[in-house]
Amino acid sequence: MGLSAVGPARTWRTGDREISLESPVIAGILNVTPDSFSDGGRFSEPRKAIARGRQIAAEGAAILDIGAESTRPGADPVSADEEWARLEPVLRGLRDLPIPVSVDTHKLEVAERAVNAGASAINDVTALRADPALAGLAARTGVGLVLMHMRGTPRTMQLDTDYGDVVAEVRGALADARRAALDAGCEPDQIAVDPGIGFGKSLDGNLELLARLDEIASLGAPVWVGPSRKSFLGALLDVGPAERVTASVAACLAAARRGADVLRVHDVREMRQALDVDGAIEARRTGDVRGARPSARPRAAGGRR
Ligand code: HH2
Secondary structure, X not given: OOOOOOOOOOEEEEOOEEEEOOXXXXXXEEEOOOOOOOOOOOOOOHHHHHHHHXXXXXXXXXXXEEEOOOOOOOOOOOOHHHHHHHHHHHHHXXXXXXXXXXXXXXXXXXXXXXXXXXXXXXXXXXXXXXXXXXXXXXXXXXXXXXEEOOOOOOOOOXXXXXXXXXXXXXXXXXXXXXXXXXXXXXXXXXXXXXXXXXXXXXXXXXXXXXXXXXXXHOOOOXXXXXXXXXXXXXXXXXXXXXXXXXXXXXXXXXXXXXXXOEEEEOOHHHHHHHHHHHHXXXXXXXXXXXXXXXXXXXXOOOOOO
């Protein structure tokens, strides 16, 4: 099975832009935090963050996902003012980015400011539990909304990772959150869902969610997934975050085969190469050139022809 979607054309609407999900796309991660689990401190300085944001777009991401509060297990929360102070200069510096920017926040105050500063989507890792009013903001402004499953909070989420049927429970919670967003006035094509790999899940739970991602995809919403560099890969391979690049690409490809639309990754270049090779092979197999659309993908600066 290839990675191109079958059936009617699907899109994710983020403000005035529509992202085609005919084949999986990449959301490149930019953490402007001092303490993120794999890249904390690398892009805390706005100048470096802005340069990395541009690089992520040039490397072939369809979305730039900027986070200013770490959600790693045990992380301390930051105030809205602190979160905004980290985000503002970076958002302003990336206003002319050719790809939409999503902001990874669960605070209404931060989300409102981010949308005013040009963000096209809000990525809420609490799926409206922290602030249900985020759905109203998305409904009013038309920005995209990602609803991610997490048990508890980053401080508590790894204390209880037992589920009866993890996929059924996550699917049910995402269906409820999606329904709440629709009731608040969002359009269906604005709302994406995400099973929250690593957020209150055991190694087995994470593997089960990826293996049965098609059941999450059957909700009919665009599916985000974020296994990138996470500790379940470290548990499988006994390597640290920086050495989990190949494993992350493998996990994302497996997820894409089971219906993931948006692959949230730190290593955009490597993920892009994997999708391009898979697309080219798939196009050859099916005779369908849609799978290999190199012209739709910006070439990295300095890349050889
Ligand atoms: N994972 C993280 C943060 N935000 N958002 C979505 N939709 N899906 C995810 O899997 C997800 C997410 C955690 O990763 P990272 O941003 O790299 O680390 P940190 O939270 O430490 O900044």
